Amino acid sequence: MSESFGAMPKVREMPEPSPGGGEVKIEVQASSMNGFDAKLAAGFLEGAVEHQFPVILGRDFAGIVTEVGPGVSGFMPGEKVFGVVSKPGLGDGSFGEYVVVPEEIGLAPLPAGLDYRAAGVLGLAGVAALASVDAVAPMHGETVLISGAAGGVGHYAVQLAAARGATVIATAEAGPQADLMHELGAAHTVDHRADLAAQVRELAPNGVDSVLHLAGDAAMLADLIVAGGRMSSTLGADPGQLGNRDLSTTAIEAMPDRIVLDHLATEAASDRLRPSIARTYLLDEVPQAFADFNRSGSVGKLAVEIS
Secondary structure (H helix, E strand, O other): OEOOOOOOOOOOOOOOOOOOOOEEEEEEEEEEOOHHHHHHHHOOOOOOOOEOOOEOOOOEEEEEEEEEOOOOOOOOOOOEEEEEOOOOOEOOOOOOOEEEEEOOOOEEEOOOOOOHHHHHOOHHHHHHHHHHHHHHOOOOOOEEEEEOOOOHHHHHHHHHHHHOOOEEEEEOOOOHHHHHHHHOOOOEEEOOOOOHHHHHHHHOOOOEEEEEEOOOOHHHHHOOEEEEEEEEEOOOOOHHHHOOOOEEEEEOOOOOOHHHHHHHHHHHHOOOOOOOEEEEEEHHHHHHHHHHHHOOOOOOEEEEEOO
C-alpha cells in the first residue's frame, strides 16, 4: 500500500473489506505488477485520478469469491474468478488478502485449464495488448513493429498479432529476450539499444504497415510507418504530437469488460496465449517487486502470490 503521493510502498494490516450493493468480495490468490501500479506508487497520477489514502496497490487479481453484496446475480461464493480492479477512484487494490470489486466491470469466471498464477498476470496487460492490436487491425501478411515487445503488454501483443498472420518485428535485447520473442511468434527482433530505425528499415525498406507504441519515442517510430499506416499507443501518443504524418493514431485505454476478459481467458486456457512470468513474489515481497519492475530487463510479467 501507499500512504501518500510518491511514498515507498509497504505492507501493513488493514481492515477486511465488505461488499456493498452490486459488489463481489474475493479472496485473492494471485496478482501481478503493471506499469499502472508503478506510476501510481511514484505519484505520477496525482491530479489525474482521485486518490483515497491509504491506497492499496495492485490491479490484477485471481481468486475465490467469498461473499456477494445485494443485487449481485452473476457470481456466487466459492466461484473461481479473475480480473482487474476497476473503480472510479484509487483506494482499493489487489495486493492484499481480499479485494472488493463491482460485478459489472473487470470480473470474469476462471475457466478450467487456467490456474491462479497465470490468470493473475493476464488481466490488465492482456486487455491492453488486445486493444492495441485491435486498434491497428493487422491483416495477414502485413508487417507490425511492436516497440516494448518484451514487457508485460508487449509479449501478449506479439502473440496476438502473430496469430492474425502478421509479420511481427519485436524489440528485444539479443539473447534470452530475443529467443522468447521468436518462440511467441515474432518473425524478427531488433535491439532497441542500437540504431532501432536502421534495423527496422533493413527489414522493411518501404516501411512497416503499423506500430504498437508500448515504449520508445513515438515520433521516431511513426517515421517507420508507410503512408496511410496505423499506430496504437499505450503511452498517450496522439496525432497532435506526430505532426503532419500520414497515419492514423489511436491512444489506448484498457477497458476490462467481461467479453474481453472471457476471450483472453479462453485463449490462455487453450494455450493459444501464453503468459511469460519472469519472477514470482510473495505478498510481503511486493516492495521489492516495485524496485525490480522499475529496473528494466524483465521479460513478460512479475507475478505476486497472495495466498
